[in-house]
Amino acid sequence: MAELYQHRARKRFGQNFLHDAGVIDRILRAIFPREGERLLEIGPGQGALTEGLVSSGAQLDVIELDKDLIPLLKLRFGLKPNFCLHEGDALQFDFATLGVEPHSLRVVGNLPYNISTPLIFHLLGHAGLIRDMHFMLQKEVVERMSAKPGSGHWGRLSIMVQYHCRVEHLFNVGPGAFNPPPKVDSAIVRLTPHDELPHPAQDARALDRVVREAFNQRRKTLRNTLKNLMTSEDIEAVGVDPALRPEQLELADFVHLADRFAAMNTLQAES
Template identity: 80%
Template sequence: MSEYQHRARKRFGQNFLHDAGVIHRILRGIYPRAGEHLVEIGPGQGALTEGLLDSGARLDVIELDLDLIPILQGKFGSLPNFHLNQGDALKFDFTRLSEDAHSLRIVGNLPYNISTPLIFHLLDHAHLIRDMHFMLQKEVVERLAAAPGGGDWGRLSIMVQYYCRVEHLFNVGPGAFNPAPKVDSAIVRLTPHDRLPHPAKDPRLLARVVREAFNQRRKTLRNTLKNLLPAPAIEAADVDGGLRPEQLDLAAFVRLADQLALQTTHGETP
């Protein structure tokens, strides 16, 4: 095994991208340019890293696996636009990299086991982010891009679409990776809204309502939300309490959250 080889580690959920055609297509989708500030999460052995650096953009990479650090430093450490941050992206404070609005472009081939919590962590920094391009499990991308009324519509869809425009760019087969995963992957672009299309009075209450609603998604809203909102409050939000949560769009969930905020203001919340 050469100094630049590394066996993928199961505990980190590593599947290294090696298909040159797919790598080129991803880079075309990202279209990095000089003067931009990119952040690559989990660069692995640097399949995308080289192309990102060739653009002339400043690149910060965040890598957890200590065994990959010398490989990445050996390949790219001499380049002035390369900066390596060893650590866990789930705990990383992105304000360390920039405090300017919409200044960061986030990229990553995300391990399947951390993709959802990591996206929620990044949404906490959405004001800093211009866009995000991720390789994810295809079914996760389908949930991100879902519309109301189907089985894919749920907590992830609603909370991500509250903050971002979602574009399912293209699918990637298992053969593009080493080792090959047992599932298909897809590339998604998440672009934080300049102005929220449906701003909630308190996004934390929106998250709470959505989580409660989908805890038992087969039940009606008047049942799933009974501990938060009584039936008259649901009706006051112009929502039919006899519907199931997957039948509501984002705007309806925001109305429910604002109704909860109203109750909280008047000290009526259980």
């Protein structure tokens, strides 16, 4: 009966439906879902991954925004006792409402390219609930997430994701695995929230502010990019050379700068 529902991928939702059985199997083996686990799939689409996730015996929640896909998903999986469908926007979803134990939720998704970065930042805000995340993303986004200092891909996304998670670029996926085929290559990434942050900041919001300012003009030196937040003397005070460009700094350097910035704001508020 699923053939009754013919759904055309929508450009406004950034939809590219996965159909390659070999790629689907490889993703499922990377996730390795098991009975008793709690999984959340974002954007199940036509259910390419959903079938394997439900069959694993894990409790599966899915979030789907496209109302035209809801009948298909209900038809295929609605009677499964371990399947729960949430209609809505994952960017607005409060993951705490799932009632999961800390560090237990496993998140999966073939994420639309147009919302992947803001959605990942939204999920990082709930990192304490999450055991791991497996995403299909634009290859360039995965390269930015897994980048190292000194590379052209090192930037705000790399730093903020690596602050919260261990990043593994698992494998690449060509356009032919999708319908319609995208114009770019894709990749599978695994994000595993740290049990303990390797470089904890006094205030994660201060870290995000410093990193955002630093990379607004990434070719300029820190003394120029951070001039609205701190002086060259403040930068030097934490052992960082203000003549460096932001892409030359390690994660720990940005945390030191953020702690300095947070401390300065605290002193100003108290004076």
